[in-house]
Amino acid sequence: MSGTTESLEELERRVARRREGPAYGHDALIACDRLVRIFARRGGGDAVEVQALQGLDLLVREGELMALVGASGSGKSTLMNILAGLDVPTAGAAKVAGRDLLAMDAKARLRYRREVVGFVWQQTARNLLPYLTAAQNVDLPMQLAGVSRRKRAGRADELLSLLGVADCRDRRPQAMSGGQQQRVAIAVALANSPAVLLADEPTGELDSATGQQVFAAFRRANEELGTTIVIVTHDQAVAGEVRRTVAIRDGRTSTEVLRRTEVDETGRESLVAREYAMLDRAGRLQLPAEYTAALGMADRVLLELEEDHIQVWPDRNGSRGGNG
Numbered sequence: 001m002s003g004t005t006e007s008l009e010e011l012e013r014r015v016a017r018r019r020e021g022p023a024y025g026h027d028a029l030i031a032c033d034r035l036v037r038i039f040a041r042r043g044g045g046d047a048v049e050v051q052a053l054q055g056l057d058l059l060v061r062e063g064e065l066m067a068l069v070g071a072s073g074s075g076k077s078t079l080m081n082i083l084a085g086l087d088v089p090t091a092g093a094a095k096v097a098g099r100d101l102l103a104m105d106a107k108a109r110l111r112y113r114r115e116v117v118g119f120v121w122q123q124t125a126r127n128l129l130p131y132l133t134a135a136q137n138v139d140l141p142m143q144l145a146g147v148s149r150r151k152r153a154g155r156a157d158e159l160l161s162l163l164g165v166a167d168c169r170d171r172r173p174q175a176m177s178g179g180q181q182q183r184v185a186i187a188v189a190l191a192n193s194p195a196v197l198l199a200d201e202p203t204g205e206l207d208s209a210t211g212q213q214v215f216a217a218f219r220r221a222n223e224e225l226g227t228t229i230v231i232v233t234h235d236q237a238v239a240g241e242v243r244r245t246v247a248i249r250d251g252r253t254s255t256e257v258l259r260r261t262e263v264d265e266t267g268r269e270s271l272v273a274r275e276y277a278m279l280d281r282a283g284r285l286q287l288p289a290e291y292t293a294a295l296g297m298a299d300r301v302l303l304e305l306e307e308d309h310i311q312v313w314p315d316r317n318g319s320r321g322g323n324g
C-alpha cells in the first residue's frame with residue numbers, strides 16, 4: 001500500500017470521526033459559528049458593502065456573566081441585534097437556547113424575543129414606557145405572554161426587590177434616577193425568565209458610581225436567578241469585574257481575558273487575569289499587534305512544535321530581515 005493511499009484513508013477516517021462527533025458548540029447556550037453580516041450602504045449612488053461581522057465565532061455557556069468589548073464599529077451592536085432576534089445574519093450559524101436564529105419565521109422570532117431573550121439598551125428611555133409605573137412596566141411583557149394576574153403581581157414585586165428598586169414600584173420613569181431606571185429595565189427584561197439577558201452599554205449614560213450599582217444588579221440576577229448575561233461595554237470597571245471578557249475586532253472575536261480567584265499559600269485570595277488569543281476552527285490565530293510589532297514580525301513566521309507549546313519566530317531569512 002502506498003503512503004498516499006494510507007494518508008487518504010486516514011483522512012477519510014478523520015472526516016468520518018469529525019462527522020460523528022458532537023457539533024460545534026453543542027453544549028453552549030449561545031453558539032455563533034462563522035457569523036457574517038453584510039450591510040449594503042448607498043454612498044453617492046453606488047451600493048457599498050459593509051462587512052460588520054466577518055466570520056465571528058463565539059460560545060457562551062449557560063450561567064455565564066460575560067462582557068463584550070471592542071472599538072467603535074467593530075461589530076458589537078450588530079452581534080447583539082442578531083442575538084436579540086432583531087436582525088438576521090447574512091451567513092454562518094447562530095443558535096441561542098436551541099433556537100436557530102437563521103431559520104425562524106416571523107411568528108417564531110416574536111416568541112423568541114418575548115420568551116427566550118431579554119434586553120437592556122443604553123438609552124434609559126428606550127427600555128421603559130414613560131406612562132407606566134415600574135411595576136406596570138415589569139407586568140407588561142408577562143401580560144403579553146399570557147401569565148395570570150396573580151402570578152404577575154408576585155413576580156414584579158420579587159424582581160423589583162431583588163434588584164433593589166422596590167421603592168420605585170409605583171413611580172413612573174421620570175420620577176426615577178437613571179440608575180433606578182436601568183435596574184427597573186433589568187427587571188422588565190427578566191420578567192418572562194429569559195434564558196439569556198443581553199445588555200448593550202447599559203451603564204453608558206451613567207456616572208461610574210451609579211454604573212457600579214447597575215452592574216451589581218446584573219450580577220445579582222446572574223447569581224440568584226442563574227440567568228446567562230452578555231453585556232457590551234466600554235466601561236472598564238464592568239469589563240474588569242466579570243470572569244470573562246471577549247474582545248471583538250473587525251467583526252471577529254480576537255482575544256479573551258479570563259479571570260479566576262487564586263488562593264496563595266497563606267490563604268490569601270486574589271483575582272488573576274490571563275489574556276488568551278482566539279484560535280478558530282480552521283486553526284487561524286490572530287497575534288496581538290503589539291507582539292508582532294515588538295519582534296518585527298510581518299508576512300510570515302516560523303513555527304516549531306514543542307511537546308506542550310508552539311514557538312512562533314520571526315522569519316529570519318525574510319526580506320524584512322533581522323533576527324527579531
Ligand SMILES: Nc1ncnc2c1ncn2[C@@H]1O[C@H](COP(=O)(O)OP(=O)(O)OP(=O)(O)O)[C@@H](O)[C@H]1O
Binds near residue numbers: 040050070075
Ligand atoms: N444598518 C446598517 N447599515 C449599514 N452599515 C451598518 C449598519 N449597522 C452597522 N453598520 C456598520 O457595521 C459596522 C459595525 O457596526 P456596529 O454598530 O455593530 O459596531 P459597534 O462595535 O457596536 O460600534 P459602537 O461601539 O460605536 O456602537 C460599522 O462599520 C457600521 O457602520
